[in-house]
Amino acid sequence: MTRTRYAVFGQPVAHSLSPRIHAAFADTTGIALEYTAIEASPDEFSEVLETFAAQGGAGGNVTLPHKEAAVALCTTLSERARRAGAVNTLVRTAEGRWHGDNTDGAGLVRDLTGRHRLDLRGRRVLLLGAGGAARGVAPALLDAGVQQMVVVNRTPARADALVDALGEPARVIARYWDDLRELGDFELIVNATAAARGDGSGFSLPLSLVNSMTTAVDLNYGEAAIPFLAWARASQCRNRADGLGMLVEQAAESFALWHGVRPQTDPVYAMLRERDVLLVTAD
Ligand code: ATR
Numbered sequence: 498m499t500r501t502r503y504a505v506f507g508q509p510v511a512h513s514l515s516p517r518i519h520a521a522f523a524d525t526t527g528i529a530l531e532y533t534a535i536e537a538s539p540d541e542f543s544e545v546l547e548t549f550a551a552q553g554g555a556g557g558n559v560t561l562p563h564k565e566a567a568v569a570l571c572t573t574l575s576e577r578a579r580r581a582g583a584v585n586t587l588v589r590t591a592e593g594r595w596h597g598d599n600t601d602g603a604g605l606v607r608d609l610t611g612r613h614r615l616d617l618r619g620r621r622v623l624l625l626g627a628g629g630a631a632r633g634v635a636p637a638l639l640d641a642g643v644q645q646m647v648v649v650n651r652t653p654a655r656a657d658a659l660v661d662a663l664g665e666p667a668r669v670i671a672r673y674w675d676d677l678r679e680l681g682d683f684e685l686i687v688n689a690t691a692a693a694r695g696d697g698s699g700f701s702l703p704l705s706l707v708n709s710m711t712t713a714v715d716l717n718y719g720e721a722a723i724p725f726l727a728w729a730r731a732s733q734c735r736n737r738a739d740g741l742g743m744l745v746e747q748a749a750e751s752f753a754l755w756h757g758v759r760p761q762t763d764p765v766y767a768m769l770r771e772r773d774v775l776l777v778t779a780d
Contacts, residue, residue, distance in 0.1 A: 502553050503532040503755065506542065507560035510534045514769060515558055518748045521768065522760035530756075539563065543570055550589060556755045557587040558748070564599075564629040571597030580636040582662060583629045586751040598754060601630070602637025604747025605716070609685075610641065612742050612766070615712055617685065618642035623706060626689035627655040630716050634689060635663055647672055647680055651690070682708035686734070688715040688725040700724040704732050712736035718744060741769055 505515040511534060519532035537545040542563050549557065559567040567584035568574065572594035578584050584597035609615045622643045624631055627650035638646060646669045650656035656671035663669045672680060683706055692700065694717065713729030713736070715722040722739040729737045745766045753759040 501530050501555045502549070503530055503556050503558075504535045504549060504554060505532075505558040505560055506535050506537050506546065506549075506563055508536055508538055508562060510536050510560065513560065514744060515560075515748060517769070518745060518765055519752065521765045522749065522752050525764065526752075526756070526758050526760050528756050528758065537563070539566060542566055546570060546587075546595070550593070550595075555589050556751070558751055559585050559587060561629070564633065567597055571595045573597070575599065577602060577636055580663070581632045581634075583632045585633060585747065586754060588754055598751075599633050600747040600750035600754070601633035601743070602635070602640075603750050604745075605634045605687075605714070605743040606637045606641045607746040607750075608738070608742035609712070609714065611746075613712065613736060613738055615685070615736070619644045620684035621681070622646045622685045622687065623680065623683040624648045624687050624689060626650055626691070627652070627659040628689070628691065630691075631687075631689035632659060632662075634687065634716065635659065635669075638685075638687075639663065639665060639668065643685070644668070645670070647683075649674055649677060649680075678703045678705055680706065682706055682711070684708065684710045684712065686711060686713045686729075688713070688717070688722075691717075691721075693717060693721045693724045700728040702728055702732070707732045707734055710735055712738065714738045714740075714743075716740040716743060742766060745769065 505513050513534045516532050523530050564583040573596045575598040578597045578599040581599045585601050586598040588596040590596050620643050648656045648671045660669050660671040711734045713734040715725045718740040726737050745762045749760050749762045
């Protein structure tokens with residue numbers, strides 16, 4: 498049987514769980530495929546992608562730091578990728594071009610509403626960060642019916658740019674990090690920063706952000722999610738989630754785009770969660 502080729506592109510990418518997730522989906526759906534992790538620096542990314550296509554690559558996932566660069570390499574974009582200004586899923590078209598999509602936001606919303614049973618409608622959301630990860634999830638959170646989204650980023654200009662791009666000034670506003678104390682409380686706080694990926698230093702946010710319903714979700718998983726979730730626990734946030742559920746859900750969305758079949762996600766999520774100790778120490 499011919500195994501169609503898929504891959505995740507990033508740097509670093511060796512730690513990526515995507516090959517394991519897609520192999521598990523392939524097993525349960527009976528679809529034969531090969532899915533590998535391909536390391537590419539920003540300088541190499543375009544060439545590496547073309548080589549992959551020339552060798553029969555049918556689709557790919559894009560992770561750090563290429564999500565925004567991937568936009569320029571696509572001939573067509575889905576509406577959600579265009580709004581996000583970031584691509585996490587590539588589909589090779591019959592014409593031999595790349596179509597770019599972004600399944601991150603749908604993955605987050607599915608994790609929150611399905612797995613964690615949250616109703617996002619009418620909620621106030623604090624989005625921390627304005628980089629690729631934040632851009633990927635913001636449109637889907639708006640589409641899920643949140644009442645207001647406040648974007649706070651270390652570099653204010655990037656928060657302004659994200660808010661401008663979202664184009665809903667009545668619902669989405671940018672604020673400074675120094676203003677966090679004056680923003681009131683939120684039912685959902687999303688950490689889309691890479692703060693803990695660097696020196697792993699602690700996360701300190703005002704307690705005033707938290708109310709009796711607050712869910713805190715970190716788009717990171719493993720070690721990188723520890724500081725924010727430790728803050729959320731100390732602040733008595735009602736629910737806390739790392740990015741593992743979103744990772745599995747965005748992968749399922751990508752899988753469905755490529756193969757026309759939506760795989761079951763709970764078994765794969767449970768399998769990865771069982772190895773949580775490993776995730777925290779090794780991934
Ligand atoms: P990603 O694709 O993961 O979003 P990115 O585009 O490099 O990566 O964005 C990283 C995000 O984490 C940005 O919002 C960044 O803030 P700046 O725009 O000010 O750089 C944020 N970030 C990184 N390190 C941080 C830190 N130590 N404290 C707060 N925010 C941080």
